[in-house]
Amino acid sequence: MAQAIDTEEITEKSDEKPELTFKSLGIVDVLCEACLRLKWTTPTRIQEEGIPLALEGKDIIGLAETGSGKTAAFAIPILQALLEKPSRLFALILTPTRELAYQISEQFEALGSGIGVKCGVIVGGMDMVSQALVLGKRPHVLIATPGRLLDHLENTKGFNLKSLKYLVMDEADRILNMDFEVDLDKILKVIPKQRHTYLFSATMTKKVQKLQRASLKDPVKVEVSSKYQTVEKLQQYYLFIPAKYKDCYLVSIINEMAGNSFMVFCGTCSNTTRTALLLRSLGVQAIPLNGQMSQTKRLGALNNFKAKPGSILVATDVASRGLDIPHVDFIINFDIPTHSKDYIHRVGRTARAGRSGRSVSFVTQYDVELYQRIEFLIGKKLPEFPTVQDEVLLLMERVNEAQRIAKMEMKDLEEKKKKRKVDDEDDNRIIPYKKKKYRK
Numbered sequence: 001m002a003q004a005i006d007t008e009e010i011t012e013k014s015d016e017k018p019e020l021t022f023k024s025l026g027i028v029d030v031l032c033e034a035c036l037r038l039k040w041t042t043p044t045r046i047q048e049e050g051i052p053l054a055l056e057g058k059d060i061i062g063l064a065e066t067g068s069g070k071t072a073a074f075a076i077p078i079l080q081a082l083l084e085k086p087s088r089l090f091a092l093i094l095t096p097t098r099e100l101a102y103q104i105s106e107q108f109e110a111l112g113s114g115i116g117v118k119c120g121v122i123v124g125g126m127d128m129v130s131q132a133l134v135l136g137k138r139p140h141v142l143i144a145t146p147g148r149l150l151d152h153l154e155n156t157k158g159f160n161l162k163s164l165k166y167l168v169m170d171e172a173d174r175i176l177n178m179d180f181e182v183d184l185d186k187i188l189k190v191i192p193k194q195r196h197t198y199l200f201s202a203t204m205t206k207k208v209q210k211l212q213r214a215s216l217k218d219p220v221k222v223e224v225s226s227k228y229q230t231v232e233k234l235q236q237y238y239l240f241i242p243a244k245y246k247d248c249y250l251v252s253i254i255n256e257m258a259g260n261s262f263m264v265f266c267g268t269c270s271n272t273t274r275t276a277l278l279l280r281s282l283g284v285q286a287i288p289l290n291g292q293m294s295q296t297k298r299l300g301a302l303n304n305f306k307a308k309p310g311s312i313l314v315a316t317d318v319a320s321r322g323l324d325i326p327h328v329d330f331i332i333n334f335d336i337p338t339h340s341k342d343y344i345h346r347v348g349r350t351a352r353a354g355r356s357g358r359s360v361s362f363v364t365q366y367d368v369e370l371y372q373r374i375e376f377l378i379g380k381k382l383p384e385f386p387t388v389q390d391e392v393l394l395l396m397e398r399v400n401e402a403q404r405i406a407k408m409e410m411k412d413l414e415e416k417k418k419k420r421k422v423d424d425e426d427d428n429r430i431i432p433y434k435k436k437k438y439r440k
């Protein structure tokens with residue numbers, strides 16, 4: 001009898017799966033401790049599958065849904081390699097937007113705090129002096145938007161691209177669809193062949209495969225989601241509305257769901273400004289974010305939104321990729337995205353790291369085809385968001401007044417902008433050479 005109990009115990013124990021931890025993936029203690037400080041106890045799937053391969057030295061193409069921890073999937077192995085062979089200018093991370101570049105830098109710093117990692121960020125809109133200052137500090141990890149990066153790097157004294165051991169393209173499909181391909185070709189030529197390359201995104205394109213054939217050495221594909229998968233815990237809806245009532249429906253949903261943090265996506269920069277002004281005149285905390293804003297204003301807007309749960313970020317697709325703001329619980333596609341793939345990234349700003357979230361896409365009589373393309377891409381038919389039109393239209397009078405105020409304020413802003421332009425042109429006449437150089 002005693003014998004039988006023993007055997008049962010042994011069988012039970014050997015059936016147990018060994019606990020999955022960062023340590024069990026081969027991560028050194030100092031980095032495991034950093035993960036624990038961030039309250040990450042278990043690796044996510046892309047980390048579980050990607051990190052061991054990266055530690056073996058493989059090149060990786062990683063596909064995993066939004067909010068699934070791809071940043072750490074490439075950051076942890078790079079930090080571990082850096083710890084083994086400390087060297088300056090060790091890794092170059094390319095990413096499509098400025099906000100994302102700073103976010104990635106913060107994540108590297110949080111994970112690498114125990115090993116004293118130094119990060120530098122170079123983004124569009126920075127002048128040459130600031131860029132030179134960043135490079136002058138010779139960071140271990142350089143995070144950059146591609147832009148004219150290589151020209152700057154080549155012209156910077158003492159900067160040797162040959163020291164780079166790691167190249168990452170975060171949101172790889174987006175980077176490869178930007179206008180920077182010439183730069184990329186150059187970068188791939190200059191960085192030594194024995195570099196390690198990681199391409200990560202929640203969506204992939206043929207271009208990534210092309211690049212892979214052209215310049216990666218036998219990469220391993222780690223696909224833990226399908227190409228166009230949205231997050232399981234995200235409740236997605238559409239809402240069919242006549243174009244002339246759009247504003248009313250937006251205000252109605254925001255009123256009804258007051259207390260939630262929203263991201264409202266618009267198709268143009270000017271619509272983000274107009275919509276934010278309209279919401280503000282109705283007493284709603286709305287913050288615009290678009291690519292026409294200055295670097296300082298963009299970062300300010302984002303920090304403002306992050307610091308104020310319950311507020312509303314009204315943004316173009318400049319905010320659709322990669323931004324990780326855990327408290328976002330509602331996405332509104334006020335203008336339907338023209339590229340269906342952007343839909344996946346936009347709605348992926350909520351329901352991150354296992355949380356739940358909701359999204360609603362406004363579809364007017366002009367958007368039906370675009371919307372059908374989205375449904376086809378994600379492979380599902382979405383339910384309609386429940387609203388009562390009669391109740392929504394009760395807001396009409398207040399919204400009309402807010403529209404009028406927003407229109408006037410837009411006009412004011414445009415006039416101010418025109419005046420600034422004239423002032424700039426005057427400046428140009430005084431110091432034409434300097435201005436030209438800085439504007440490049």
Ligand SMILES: Nc1ncnc2c1ncn2[C@@H]1O[C@H](COP(=O)(O)OP(=O)(O)OP(=O)(O)O)[C@@H](O)[C@H]1O
Pocket residue numbers: 039040041042043044047064065066067068069070071072201202321322323324326348349352353
């Ligand atoms: N192992 C983990 N356990 C718990 N949370 C994690 C873990 N790894 C990462 N996270 C958290 O998950 C969130 C999303 O991570 P990240 O921004 O890297 O996602 P992503 O896959 O790059 O998303 P996107 O495709 O939208 O860019 C972050 O807040 C991060 O802190």
